[in-house]
Structure formats: C-alpha cells, structure tokens
Amino acid sequence: MDSSVPELRSARQQQIVDVAWRLLETEGRDALTMRRLADELGIKAPSLYKHFPNKQVVEAALIDRGFLLWGNAAREAIAHSGDPLANLARAYRTVATEHPHLYRLMTDGALDRALLTPGVEAWSGAPLGEPFRDPEAARAFWGFLHGMAILAIDGRFPPDAELDRSWDRGLAAFSAITANT
C-alpha cells in the first residue's frame, strides 16, 4: 500500500463506482439504474447487492467524489495568481459545465449527509469563504454561483443570453463586498 489515503472500499467496490461514474457522466441520471450498472459490469443486478446495500449508497459514493473534485478545483483556483473571486467563479462554472449530470446529482434535492465521508461537504465549500469577511457573504456568493450554474444547465436562460457577461456582472457585484474592499 503506497498511498497514504486509507482504502475505504474494496477494489470491487471501487470498480463499481468507477463504472457508475462513467455511466452517469456519459448518459445521465436516468441511465444510472442498478440493472444498467450491472450490465456494464457484465454481471446481474442482484449481484450488486453483495457489494452495496442499496442504490442510494452508490449514488452517495459518486457525490462524495464530486465534492472531492470541486474541493480540489476550488483550492487550485485560490492558489492561482489573479483575482480569487474570479478564479473561484471560473472553476465552479467549469466543474458544473463539464459534469452537468454529476452536478445535478450533487445538488438536486435533499442530501443524506450520513452517507458521505464525514466533513467532505464542508471541506469542499471552505475555499469559497476565503475572499470574504464573513460566512454570510460567502453563502450569498455560493447562491449566485449555484443559481447561474444550474439555470444554465437546465436551459432556463434565453437562447440569446450572453452568460459570460452575466457572470462578469455578478463578479463585479460581489467584488464590492469582499474583504479587500
């Protein structure tokens, strides 16, 4: 074992989550069924229940990975040169745009935190607090990021909307309430 990260799952579990990830990313949430997942693995659906108690736990594993993905991207964003606010926004938009199905899985509806790696949700969101004086401002910024991302994914803006400019307008607004101003 050369990794310092403990193996929380068996190799087989890892493999199943890998395939589930690919299925979600390429074909969306509707394609992520236990039958389809088993098909992709070359086994029958009931066999999956020897490795996971139910579907929700498989989805939670995907959401967990999603938080890792976003948390790492956010940390890279504030480590970069340039405006941290703009870097964070670009990173958020990129993650959401490049993984729309994962992003919807992560943000749609209630979240059973008992199924996630403890603390991963807060860890992933922590970098958003960096540019601001208080967590309230950071949460307002998160609201803006999420709203823009999900409305874009769901096709709610008019077809001719210039979204780059809207992101810039929002950034200009929140720049006015950062710790540096």
Added chain:
Amino acid sequence: MDSSVPELRSARQQQIVDVAWRLLETEGRDALTMRRLADELGIKAPSLYKHFPNKQVVEAALIDRGFLLWGNAAREAIAHSGDPLANLARAYRTVATEHPHLYRLMTDGALDRALLTPGVEAWSGAPLGEPFRDPEAARAFWGFLHGMAILAIDGRFPPDAELDRSWDRGLAAFSAITANT
C-alpha cells in the same frame, strides 16, 4: 361571462388543475400522480385522460399558474415604496419559501415551453430587469435569487446559517451594479 380573461380550459379542467395544485402544495411532487389525482377528484385515473392528454400537460398548467403567481408578486414588489431590489428579493424569497414544492416543479430540470401560455415565462421575469442597466446584470441577480432560494429549500446551508444576513449581503453586492449607482 363577466371576466375579460378568456377561458382557456373547461370548468372541469380548471377543477382538475385546482386539485392538482392543492395536492402538490400540501404533499409534494411524489404525491402528484395520475392515480392519486383521480382519487382526490373521486374518479378513476383513466378518466383523467379524457381531460388531459398526459401528466406533463397537467404539470405544465401548474407551472403556468406558478409563473402568474410570481409575475404578479414581482409587479407588486416594484410598485411598492422602498428599494426595488430589496422588494424583489423579498418577494422572490417569499414565493419560493411559501410554495417550495411548486417552486421545485417550476425550476427543476428542463422546461417544455411549448406547453406553457406563450410569453408567460418572459412576462413573469420581466420585473427583475427594472433595477438594472442591462439584461445581463438582471440575469446575474436572478441567479443569486434562485440559488439562495433553492439551496435553502433543499437544506443545503448549514443549520446555523444566518440566511437573512446572506440575503442582505447579496443585496448589498447587487446594489452596486444597479442603474441608480
């Protein structure tokens, strides 16, 4: 007929949508099935299909009403005295908070606009443009409003989050890019 608004649906269709509305508001989306809807009306599920071609059209009728509700609330908000931005935000938050199931139905996933009253979506959103110089800023503001509303409905903010203050922080940010500044 003493109303100047044309009757787009039969009385029976109106009644069905009324019951669907109540069912959605009181018990949520999972309760809104064709079987359950029929039960509430005292008829059998197949009979519904004499009035509506499918479930999606029933849901579209609810979404239509939702846009009317929000559009009217938004118009009242900007007609009031005080800061239009704050009034709009308060109205938005109130509608979303008081009708969480309807709000999710309206905003979750893609929207088939062919099933809606033509123009109602744009009409309902138009007041958001009032305080701003350009539509891009208005859309950024909408992103903030929607993000805050849906994250709150879905329980995504920490339990101890002071959301009133976050709404205020966002308002302060967007105040900096209104037409009056």
Added chain:
DNA sequence: GTCTATAGTGGGATAGAC
C-alpha cells in the same frame, strides 16, 4: 461472489363497454 428466479411496488397509459 455470482447466478436464477421472483417478489413487491409504483407509475403512465390504452381499449372498449356503458
């Protein structure tokens, strides 16, 4: 750890009689 077989649930929708 995998299989076959099956249970159980719930939903949308249609055909045809009355």
Added chain:
DNA sequence: GTCTATCCCACTATAGAC
C-alpha cells in the same frame, strides 16, 4: 364522461442454489 380491465414499463430488493 366515466367505468372496468388490462397492459406495459421500470425499478429496488430478497431468497436460495451453486
């Protein structure tokens, strides 16, 4: 416009043999 009867679909999950 309503009914009965039915179909079809999809899914999660379990039991027990190998």
